[in-house]
Amino acid sequence: MSAVAERRPAVARRSHASSPTGHSLTHPPRQGVLLVLPALAFVVVFVLVPLVFAVYMSLTNWPLIGSYRFIGFDNYVAVAKDPVFWKSVGYTVLYTAIVTLPILVLGYVLAVVVRSNRRGSTFFRTVFFLPYVIGLTTLSFILILEAQPGSGAVNIILKALGITDGTTAWLADGPLATGLIIVMIVWAVSGLTMVLLMGGMQGISRDVYESAEIDGASWWQRERQITIPLLRPTIGMSLVISVIGSLLAFTQFYVLTRGGPGTDTQTVVLYIYQRGFVQLQLGAASALSIVLVVVIGLVTAVQFRLLREKA
Amino acid sequence: MELHRRNVLGLGGLAALAALLPSCASALPEADVGAAGFGEGATGTVRLWCRAATVVGVRQVVDAFNASQDRLTVEVTPVLDAQYVTKLATAIRGGNVPDIVDIDDINSMLFIYRDSFTDLTPLVQQLDFVDRINPGQLRLAVRDERNYGVPYIADASALFYNTELFQRVGIDPAVATKDFDGILAAARAIGALDEKTYGWSVDGNAAGILGFVVQPHIWAAKAPNVVGEVGAQRGSLADNDAVRRTFQLYQTMWKEELMPKTNFSGDGSRWGADFRDGTVGMLPANFSVAALNATPEMRAKTGVVLLPGPAGGRATFAGGDNLCIPRGAANASGAWEFARFALDLPQQTNLPAGGYIPVRSDAATPEYRSTFPLAVTPLEQNAAAYAPVTLAYNLLFNQQDSPWIGSFRRAVFDGDLDGALDQGQDDFDRILEQAQL
Numbered sequence: 237m238s239a240v241a242e243r244r245p246a247v248a249r250r251s252h253a254s255s256p257t258g259h260s261l262t263h264p265p266r267q268g269v270l271l272v273l274p275a276l277a278f279v280v281v282f283v284l285v286p287l288v289f290a291v292y293m294s295l296t297n298w299p300l301i302g303s304y305r306f307i308g309f310d311n312y313v314a315v316a317k318d319p320v321f322w323k324s325v326g327y328t329v330l331y332t333a334i335v336t337l338p339i340l341v342l343g344y345v346l347a348v349v350v351r352s353n354r355r356g357s358t359f360f361r362t363v364f365f366l367p368y369v370i371g372l373t374t375l376s377f378i379l380i381l382e383a384q385p386g387s388g389a390v391n392i393i394l395k396a397l398g399i400t401d402g403t404t405a406w407l408a409d410g411p412l413a414t415g416l417i418i419v420m421i422v423w424a425v426s427g428l429t430m431v432l433l434m435g436g437m438q439g440i441s442r443d444v445y446e447s448a449e450i451d452g453a454s455w456w457q458r459e460r461q462i463t464i465p466l467l468r469p470t471i472g473m474s475l476v477i478s479v480i481g482s483l484l485a486f487t488q489f490y491v492l493t494r495g496g497p498g499t500d501t502q503t504v505v506l507y508i509y510q511r512g513f514v515q516l517q518l519g520a521a522s523a524l525s526i527v528l529v530v531v532i533g534l535v536t537a538v539q540f541r542l543l544r545e546k547a
Numbered sequence: 548m549e550l551h552r553r554n555v556l557g558l559g560g561l562a563a564l565a566a567l568l569p570s571c572a573s574a575l576p577e578a579d580v581g582a583a584g585f586g587e588g589a590t591g592t593v594r595l596w597c598r599a600a601t602v603v604g605v606r607q608v609v610d611a612f613n614a615s616q617d618r619l620t621v622e623v624t625p626v627l628d629a630q631y632v633t634k635l636a637t638a639i640r641g642g643n644v645p646d647i648v649d650i651d652d653i654n655s656m657l658f659i660y661r662d663s664f665t666d667l668t669p670l671v672q673q674l675d676f677v678d679r680i681n682p683g684q685l686r687l688a689v690r691d692e693r694n695y696g697v698p699y700i701a702d703a704s705a706l707f708y709n710t711e712l713f714q715r716v717g718i719d720p721a722v723a724t725k726d727f728d729g730i731l732a733a734a735r736a737i738g739a740l741d742e743k744t745y746g747w748s749v750d751g752n753a754a755g756i757l758g759f760v761v762q763p764h765i766w767a768a769k770a771p772n773v774v775g776e777v778g779a780q781r782g783s784l785a786d787n788d789a790v791r792r793t794f795q796l797y798q799t800m801w802k803e804e805l806m807p808k809t810n811f812s813g814d815g816s817r818w819g820a821d822f823r824d825g826t827v828g829m830l831p832a833n834f835s836v837a838a839l840n841a842t843p844e845m846r847a848k849t850g851v852v853l854l855p856g857p858a859g860g861r862a863t864f865a866g867g868d869n870l871c872i873p874r875g876a877a878n879a880s881g882a883w884e885f886a887r888f889a890l891d892l893p894q895q896t897n898l899p900a901g902g903y904i905p906v907r908s909d910a911a912t913p914e915y916r917s918t919f920p921l922a923v924t925p926l927e928q929n930a931a932a933y934a935p936v937t938l939a940y941n942l943l944f945n946q947q948d949s950p951w952i953g954s955f956r957r958a959v960f961d962g963d964l965d966g967a968l969d970q971g972q973d974d975f976d977r978i979l980e981q982a983q984l
Contacts, residue, residue, distance in 0.1 A: 300636040302574070302661030320977070385812050405812030408752040408956075494946065497752065498953030510948070513633045514941050515982060516657065 287529075290522045298519035300512075311523035320499055321524060324507040325531075331414065331503065332482035338422045339478050340471070343429025348459075350430065351437045361434070365427035375424055376491035383407055383416060383492075390416070410500025413493050417501070421488065425481070429474045436470030437463060472543035476536055483532055504528055574662045575642060575875030580670050580883070589881035590618045596635065597649035599625045601868055604700050604901035605649050608889045615888070619881045632657060632941065635873075639663050644873040647882035652687040652869045653940040655696050659688065660777065660938060664695040665872040670883055671697050674890065681906040683865030683932030696871035699889045701904040703925035703932060704760045704854060704864040707837035711848045712737050712744065712828045720850055727764075727796045727857045730829065737828035738805040746805040748827040749797075750813030751959065754952040758944030759864050760831035760854065761797075761955060765789040766933045767856030772951075773935040773943065773979070780937055780982075782975020784954065785968045792857040794958035794967065801959050811960060833866070835902030838921040851924045853931055863925060865932035867906065904929075939982035943975060950974030 294311050298304040315321060350361045367375065382389040383406040395402030406416045440463065448458050464471070486505040489495060495502035495510070508528065512521030579585065597605040602625040609621045624645065626634050632654055638644050639658075650658070658664050671677060671694040681701050688696035706724055713720045716736035723729035734746025750756045765772055768789035773780055784790050800806050807821055822830035823841045830837055831854055838846050853861035870886045872879050888894065895905035896912055899919035904926050905911075911926050937943070944951045954971030958964045 299661060300633070301639045301658070301663050314981075318977075320974075385809065403808060405752070407814075408812040495948030496754070496952065497947070497956050498950075499948045502948050506948075510942065510946065511981075514946060515939065516632070516636055516661075517981065520981070 290525060293519050294523035294526050296519045297517075298522070300516040300518055304519065307519070311520050312527070314520065315523055315527055320502070321504070321507055323499060324502045324504045327501070328483055328485065328503045328505075331418070331485060332479055335418050335421050335425075335482055336475065336478050338418075339426050339429055340474060342422060342426040343474065344433055346426060346430035347433035347437055351434045361431075364430055367424040368427040370424075372421075372424060372487040373491060375420060376488045379416070379420055380407070380492060407493055408497055410497060413497075413501050417488050417492060421482075421485075425478070429478065432474045432477075433467065433470055436467045440466050468543065472539070475543075476539055479539065480532060480536065483528075483535065575639065575644065575873070577665050577874045578872065578876060578879035580665060580667060580879070585880050586670065586883035586887065587880075588618065589878060589884050591620075591878055591881060593619055593621045593647060593878050593881040593885055594624065594645040595621050595647050595649060595882075595885070596624050596626055596631075596645045598628050598631055598651055598868065600628050601649065601700060601702075601903070604898060604903045605868075607897065607901045608699075608894050609885075611894060612885055612888045619884060621885050639873060639875070642875060644875045646872065646876040646878045647885060648871050648873060649699075649868045650696070650871055652684050652696075652698060652865065652867055653934050655688045655869045655871060656690070656777070656936055657938050658871070658873075659690050659695040663874055665874055665876070665879060666693050666695060667697065667872065667883070668694045670694075674887075676890070676907055676909060679908045680890075681865065681867070681908075681929045681932055683863075683929065683934060684867055684869070684906060687865065687934060687936060688869045688871065696869035697886060697890065698867055698869050698906045699886065699895075700867045700898055701906050701925070701929065701932070702833055702835070702864075702866035702868075703904050703929065704763055704831060704833055704866065705837075705851050705925050706854050707822065707830045707832055707921070708850050708852075709822070709825060709828050709848060710850050711825070712740065715740060721852070724829070724852050724855055726855055726859050727792060730855070731796060731799060734800055734805040734828060735803065738803070744826050744828070745807050745821070746828045747800050748807055748819075748821050748830055749810055750815050750818050751806075751810045751956065752812050752952075753815035753818070754947050754949050755945050756815050756818060757952050757955050758940075758949075759833070759866060761793060762944075762951075763831075763854035763862040763864055763933075764793040764796075764856055767854060767860035767862035767931075768858070769856075769860070771933075771935060773937050773975070777936060777938055780939075780979045782943075782950075782972050782979060784975060785972035787968075789857055790971075791964065791968060794955065794964055796857070797955070797959040798962060798964060802962070833902075834899060834904060834919075834922050834925060839899075839902045846921065849921060851921050853924065853928055861928065862931050862933055863928070865929075865934040867903065937979070937982070939978050942978045942982070950978065 295306060295308060296304045297307050346364045350357045350364065383391070385391055385403045385405045390406065391400065391402040391404055394400040394404070404412065406412045444462055444466075445458055448462060453461065484505055485503045486509065489501055489503050489506050490509070493501040495506050504524075505528070508521050508524045511517050511524060595605070595609065602623070606623060609623050612619075612621055628651070631651065635648060635650070635658070655664075681698055684698035684701060685694075688694060688698070708720045708724065710720065713723070713733065716733070718733050718736055720733070723733040730747075736746070737744060738746040749760060762772065765787070770783070770787050770789035772783050772787060772790055774783045775781055801810070807827075819830055819832050819836035819840070821827045822832070822837060823845055825845060837851070838849060841849065853863045855861055870889065872882045876882055890907065892907070892910060895907050895910040896915045898905050899922040904922055908926060908929060911923060916923050941949075943949055950971045953974065954967040957970065958967035961967075
């Protein structure tokens with residue numbers, strides 16, 4: 237008796253879509269597991285194994301070539317005392333802080349422009365999204381040419397507008413290079429934010445807007461009182477993607493400045509790359525990577541928490 | 548079968564351990580270079596990796612070798628300079644190495660210290676011209692008095708000058724280029740000729756170039772900026788008078804506009820173009836930049852000396868390439884046969900045609916002197932060739948975020964000499980400490 241009584245609550249907790257034995261009523265047993273197995277295998281092979289391996293490497297003096305030895309937490313202690321790493325952290329955080337809002341605002345504005353199915357919307361969606369499709373590597377190589385003093389388009393245009401004398405060495409100066417990269421990134425990445433937000437906007441029922449219009453709400457009121465609140469989860473996701481992308485910034489800096497002049501434009505990932513693949517210290521680079529993974533995890537968790545609280 | 552989180556993590560852990568096992572393997576096997584017949588009569592293919600920057604010079608030698616016999620074929624794979632170390636290291640880690648590598652000599656030590664190259668001592672010492680090989684380059688492939696490679700093309704930095712401009716200002720370049728006072732006086736005189744003429748030019752935003760042409764001033768004063776043996780090295784900037792005076796010279800020339808404005812952003816893509824146009828009095832560069840790409844008229848009015856120290860002395864960068872045979876090479880015997888061919892006089896004397904200097908001092912034959920007059924001084928004076936033996940050359944000098952270019956720019960363009968030297972000292976010490984982990 238007692239055994240039956242104990243089992244009852246467990247049965248009651250089962251999903252309504254399941255049989256009393258716990259299996260799906262509509263699908264054969266284990267089908268779900270089999271379906272996710274390929275994806276699971278990929279995650280194990282390409283995410284979990286490298287992650288465990290990286291943790292192990294971070295506890296050694298692992299060089300790219302030659303033998304290695306276990307050195308405990310020496311690499312992590314060195315991280316704490318590495319001024320260049322912390323300078324690159326500071327620079328990356330500053331860069332992230334600067335680019336995040338413009339990407340969101342511009343993405344939002346573009347989404348507003350193209351969200352309806354008016355004539356020409358598809359054309360503009362394509363145009364605004366195109367820079368993202370071209371990719372940062374190609375855009376960065378183009379910008380190298382266009383930022384050349386004297387001959388690059390950036391300088392020629394600024395000279396024609398009477399703003400500079402056309403000889404500005406954009407990539408030879410830390411703040412100037414950062415400014416130029418920020419402009420390029422905002423222009424290139426806003427298209428992605430636009431697509432994400434546009435999808436969210438199109439998912440909001442027309443009925444809500446029509447009710448508001450009948451109540452006499454202005455365009456701005458509808459945007460502020462309806463679109464933005466209902467779009468909060470999408471905005472949150474866009475912000476998380478944007479912030480993680482900025483914290484992991486590498487390509488544009490690698491191509492355009494290589495972290496220079498000096499270490500003025502060195503991002504965290506660029507520094508990790510230098511330690512791992514220029515200095516061949518994969519152990520130290522792994523420790524730096526693990527620290528970065530933890531930091532990004534924390535930042536993302538904080539973001540989710542803040543967005544959830546606001547919602 | 549139910550899959551729990553615990554199982555997944557366990558599986559991941561097991562896979563990680565499995566991945567660890569092969570990586571624990573020891574260094575690749577080394578060829579027996581003392582075996583009878585090694586380096587003679589080999590057959591098949593020799594896979595050669597070379598730097599993209601030196602592919603012209605390398606192909607010249609390879610084509611001659613392939614045409615000289617039909618037993619062996621050398622196949623060239625150019626690798627981008629910026630990726631060379633990483634790619635070779637990855638190939639060694641993967642156990643699939645080329646038979647021979649043409650490697651930037653300053654990067655050789657990185658691999659020698661990690662037991663990746665074959666000990667070639669008996670072969671190198673048997674060369675009857677070993678005492679005539681560029682000593683600065685040779686020492687970049689020596690560890691514990693064992694040779695792990697042999698240099699075969701030299702890329703020396705030197706000071707090239709426009710004799711016509713010197714004549715116009717009535718200054719003897721041979722005298723003026725002996726020390727910094729003479730250089731500054733000449734640069735001022737030439738810079739005063741007209742608005743489009745400058746005394747000096749250097750690409751000030753190209754890390755590799757600044758390492759190549761600025762450091763010899765310091766070495767000429769016998770005051771290197773990296774001191775100590777590998778394993779216990781430190782930087783020497785803050786207390787190094789030669790570094791201070793060198794940065795000061797550049798700072799003065801920049802402030803007084805004796806250098807073109809474009810030097811601020813010069814990234815090496817148009818290195819030496821202003822000198823070849825005849826608008827610059829002095830250019831620290833190499834034979835390839837200053838002479839090979841110049842018109843015959845410009846070459847005729849160009850002179851060359853090695854780079855002077857602040858108060859005299861001369862030095863040059865012991866640049867160029869070594870030939871090394873990675874451990875695990877499938878055709879090490881054929882590889883050495885090619886190396887020996889590359890060092891023969893006919894190949895050596897023809898190197899300037901591809902922009903490089905021979906490594907053998909006896910290559911300065913009468914024909915060589917008349918064909919390549921601007922390649923004579925760097926060859927004849929190769930005893931003054933130097934480069935630091937360190938595992939961190941790329942990080943200290945070649946990378947765009949390296950402390951050498953950072954200090955140079957801060958001192959020269961920002962005018963903060965003391966800050967530049969202090970910062971450079973800290974950065975050199977930190978990188979050298981990290982390199983010894």
